[in-house]
Amino acid sequence: MKFAEKIIWSCLIILSILFSIGSSVLIYQNHHNLLQSTLKHNLSTHEIEVYSLETRLFQDSLEYSMSFGQDQSKMMNKAIYYLEQFRYTSQTKKTYGLSLPDKSIFYSNIDNQFSQYISVDYNQKYFIKHKDHQYKMFITSKINTGKDIYYLTSCYDMTSVYQDRDRQIINFLIISIILYTVAYTILRFLSSYLTQSIHKLNAVTKRIANGDYSERTCIKSDDEIGELSKSFDEMAEMNEKKIHQLEESVIQKEEFMGSFSHEVKTPMTTILGFADLLRTCDCDIKTRQKAAQYIYTEGKRLEKLSYTLMDLLSLSDQQIQLIPVNFQTIIKQLKEDYDKKDINCLLKFDSCDQWVKSQPELLFTLLRNLIDNAIKASKEGQTISLQTSVQDGYMKVSIIDEGIGMNEEDVQKATEAFYMADKSRSRSLGGAGLGLTIVKRICEAHQTTLSIQSQLNVGTTISFELEVLDYEEE
Amino acid sequence: MKILIVEDEQSIADLMIMNLIRAGYQCDYASDGKIGADKIEENVYDLILLDIMLPEIDGYELMEYIEPMNIPVIFITAKGSVKERVKGLHMGADDYLVKPFSIDELIARVESVLRRYHKGMEEIHILDAVIDTNKRCVYQHQQLIDLTNMEYELLLFLVRNKNMALYRDVLYQKVWHEDIYEQTRTLDLHIQRLRKKLGWQKQIKTVYKIGYMLEVSDEVC
Numbered sequence: 001m002k003f004a005e006k007i008i009w010s011c012l013i014i015l016s017i018l019f020s021i022g023s024s025v026l027i028y029q030n031h032h033n034l035l036q037s038t039l040k041h042n043l044s045t046h047e048i049e050v051y052s053l054e055t056r057l058f059q060d061s062l063e064y065s066m067s068f069g070q071d072q073s074k075m076m077n078k079a080i081y082y083l084e085q086f087r088y089t090s091q092t093k094k095t096y097g098l099s100l101p102d103k104s105i106f107y108s109n110i111d112n113q114f115s116q117y118i119s120v121d122y123n124q125k126y127f128i129k130h131k132d133h134q135y136k137m138f139i140t141s142k143i144n145t146g147k148d149i150y151y152l153t154s155c156y157d158m159t160s161v162y163q164d165r166d167r168q169i170i171n172f173l174i175i176s177i178i179l180y181t182v183a184y185t186i187l188r189f190l191s192s193y194l195t196q197s198i199h200k201l202n203a204v205t206k207r208i209a210n211g212d213y214s215e216r217t218c219i220k221s222d223d224e225i226g227e228l229s230k231s232f233d234e235m236a237e238m239n240e241k242k243i244h245q246l247e248e249s250v251i252q253k254e255e256f257m258g259s260f261s262h263e264v265k266t267p268m269t270t271i272l273g274f275a276d277l278l279r280t281c282d283c284d285i286k287t288r289q290k291a292a293q294y295i296y297t298e299g300k301r302l303e304k305l306s307y308t309l310m311d312l313l314s315l316s317d318q319q320i321q322l323i324p325v326n327f328q329t330i331i332k333q334l335k336e337d338y339d340k341k342d343i344n345c346l347l348k349f350d351s352c353d354q355w356v357k358s359q360p361e362l363l364f365t366l367l368r369n370l371i372d373n374a375i376k377a378s379k380e381g382q383t384i385s386l387q388t389s390v391q392d393g394y395m396k397v398s399i400i401d402e403g404i405g406m407n408e409e410d411v412q413k414a415t416e417a418f419y420m421a422d423k424s425r426s427r428s429l430g431g432a433g434l435g436l437t438i439v440k441r442i443c444e445a446h447q448t449t450l451s452i453q454s455q456l457n458v459g460t461t462i463s464f465e466l467e468v469l470d471y472e473e474e
Numbered sequence: 475m476k477i478l479i480v481e482d483e484q485s486i487a488d489l490m491i492m493n494l495i496r497a498g499y500q501c502d503y504a505s506d507g508k509i510g511a512d513k514i515e516e517n518v519y520d521l522i523l524l525d526i527m528l529p530e531i532d533g534y535e536l537m538e539y540i541e542p543m544n545i546p547v548i549f550i551t552a553k554g555s556v557k558e559r560v561k562g563l564h565m566g567a568d569d570y571l572v573k574p575f576s577i578d579e580l581i582a583r584v585e586s587v588l589r590r591y592h593k594g595m596e597e598i599h600i601l602d603a604v605i606d607t608n609k610r611c612v613y614q615h616q617q618l619i620d621l622t623n624m625e626y627e628l629l630l631f632l633v634r635n636k637n638m639a640l641y642r643d644v645l646y647q648k649v650w651h652e653d654i655y656e657q658t659r660t661l662d663l664h665i666q667r668l669r670k671k672l673g674w675q676k677q678i679k680t681v682y683k684i685g686y687m688l689e690v691s692d693e694v695c
Contacts, residue, residue: 258553261552262527262552262553262573265552265573265574266483266485266486266552266573267485268573268574269486269489269573269574269575270483270485270486270489272574272576273486273489273493273576273577274489276576276577276578277489277492277493277577279641279644280635280638280640280641280644280645280648281635281638281639281640281641282638282639282640282641282681282684283638287492290488290492294485294488294489297485298485
C-alpha cells in the first residue's frame with residue numbers, strides 16, 4: 001500500500017468514527033428532547049382534558065340527578081360526546097377509550113390491536129407502545145363524575161417523533177457518504193501534494209545510484225521532508241566531493257604509474273638488450289665492455305630510482321613529528337656533504353643560528369634536493385646561494401641560482417612526479433624527475449608551500465617558510 | 475639499407491644501432507626531434523625508428539612531417555596503452571614497439587616492415603645459397619633445398635648472426651622459443667642435418683665450450 005493511500009485511509013477511518021459518534025449523540029439528544037417535550041405536552045393536554053371532562057360531567061351529573069335522576073347511559077353518552085368534541089378541536093392525532101372500574105370498555109376509538117391497554121390497571125400511568133411501526137402513548141386517569149367513576153385512556157400518536165429520528169439517521173448516512181467522498185478527493189490531492197517531495201527524493205536517489213552524482217533534490221520547505229532533503233543534499237555533496245577526490249587521486253596514481261613505468265622501462269630495455277647480446281654470442285672484448293658498462297649504469301639508475309621512490313613512499317606513509325631543529329646544524333651537515341663532492345659551482349650559505357620547527361633528516365633532504373636541482377641547472381662557476389630571513393615568527397629560506405631557469409609552463413609542472421623540464425639534460429645528470437615531488441611532500445608535512453620564481457637563462461629562486469621557535473639547548 | 479633512429483635515450487639508441495648494424499643495416503642516429511628532422515631532410519632513409527617522447531619536437535609532430543614522404547616508420551615508446559598505439563598507427567606508423575622490447579623483436583619488426591615496402595632483404599645471399607624470406611625457401615645453385623620449418627628458422631638465425639659464436643642453449647631457446655636448457659640435443663641434431671643438406675660442414679663451425687657459428691669470410695660474401 002502506498003504512503004498516500006495509507007494517509008487517506010487512516011484519515012477516513014478516524015473521520016468516520018468520530019463523525020458517527022458525534023452525530024449519534026446529537027441525534028439521540030434531539031430525539032430525547034423531542035420525546036420529552038411531546039410527552040410533557042401530551043400529559044398536560046391529557047390533564048386539561050381530564051379536568052374539563054370531570055368538571056363538565058360533574059355539572060351534568062348534578063343537572064341529571066335533579067331532572068332525570070340517575071341515568072348512567074346518558075352520562076356515558078355525554079362523556080362520549082365531550083370526548084368527540086375534544087378529538088375534533090384538537091390538532092394532534094389522538095384517540096380515546098373509556099372504561100369502567102369493572103374493566104368493561106364502553107367507549108373506544110383506539111385501534112383494536114392496542115385495546116388491551118385500555119384498562120383500570122394502568123391508572124395514573126403513562127407508557128409508550130409500538131406495533132407495526134406505530135408508536136402510541138397511553139395515559140390513563142380516573143374521572144370522578146360525582147356518582148360514577150370512569151377511567152379515561154388517551155392514546156397519542158408518537159410515530160412522528162420516532163419517524164423524525166429515523167429520518168435524521170438516514171439523512172446522517174447520506175450526508176456522511178457525500179462527506180466521505182469529498183474528504184477522499186481532498187485527501188487524495190493533499191497526500192499526493194505532500195508525498196510529491198518524497199517521490200522527488202526517491203527519483204533523485206535513483207539517479208545518484210545510477211552514477212549521476214551532481215543530482216540534488218533542492219526541496220525548500222521547513223518540514224521534516226525539507227530537513228531530510230537538506231541532509232540528503234549535504235550527503236550527496238559530500239559523496240560527490242569524495243568521489244571526485246578519489247577519481248582525481250586515481251588519475252594522479254595512473255599518471256604516476258605511467259611515468260614510473262616509463263622511467264623503469266627505459267633502463268630495463270637497455271639492460272635486457274645488452275644482457276641478451278652478451279649471452280647470445282661470444283662478442284669481442286670492446287662490445288662486451290660497452291654492454292657491461294651500459295648494464296651497470298642503467299642498473300644504477302634503477303637503483304637510484306628505487307631509493308627515491310622509497311623516500312617518497314615513506315613520506316606519504318608516516319605521520320611526521322616536528323621537533324625543534326637548529327638550522328645552523330643542518331647547514332653545517334650540508335656544507336660537509338657538498339665539500340666531499342666535486343662541484344663546479346660556488347655554494348654560499350647564510351649562517352642562521354635559529355631553531356625551527358622541523359625534522360632534521362627531512363629538512364636535510366629538502367635542502368639537498370633543492371641545492372642538487374640548482375647545481376643541475378647551473379653552469380660552471382655560477383653561484384648558488386642559500387639565503388634566510390626571519391619575519392613574524394617565520395623563517396624564509398630561499399635557494400637562488402643563476403642557471404638556465406624555466407619557463408612558466410615548466411614552473412607549474414615542476415613538482416609533478418617524473419616531470420623534467422629538460423629531459424635529456426637532467427637524465428644525463430642522473431635525475432628521474434622526483435626531486436621536487438619529494439620536496440613538495442616535505443613542505444606539505446611542514447604546512448608550508450613552495451614558491452618558485454624562475455626566468456629562462458636568468459636563474460631560479462625557490463623558497464619556503466619554516467616556523468621559528470624560542471628554544472634553548474639544554 | 476639505411477635506418478634512422480630518433481631516440482633521446484643514448485643507451486637504447488646504442489643498443490639498437492649495435493644490433494641493427496650486426497643484422498646488416500646502416501644506421502644513423504638523432505638524439506632529438508629537431509636533429510631528426512634535419513637528418514631526414516638531408517638524407518634518404520629506408521626506415522625510421524621513432525621514439526615518441528622526445529625533447530624539442532616530439533614523435534607525433536615529427537610523424538606528421540615524415541608522413542607525406544612515404545618512409546616507413548616504427549614507433550618506439552614506453553606508452554603501451556591501446557589508445558596510444560591506435561593513435562600512433564592512425565598517424566601513419568607502420569608498426570609499434572613498446573618498451574621494454576627484445577632485440578629479436580626489433581629486428582623481426584624492422585624486417586617485416588621493410589618486406590611490406592618491398593625494400594627488405596627478400597633474398598639473402600649467403601655463401602653459395604640464396605634465402606627467399608618471402609617464400610621461406612632456400613636455394614643452392616638454383617636447386618631448392620628441402621628444409622623443415624625448424625631447420626629454416628635455425629638457418630635464418632645463424633645467417634643473421636653470422637661470424638658470431640652463439641651459445642648453444644641460448645640458440646636453442648631463441649629458435650625454438652622454449653626455456654628448457656637440457657634439450658640442446660635437438661639443436662645438435664638440426665645443426666648436423668643443416669650441414670648435410672647444405673654441404674656446409676666447414677662453414678657451420680662448432681665452437682669449443684660455446685656452441686656454433688656460421689663462418690662467412692668477407693671475401694666470399
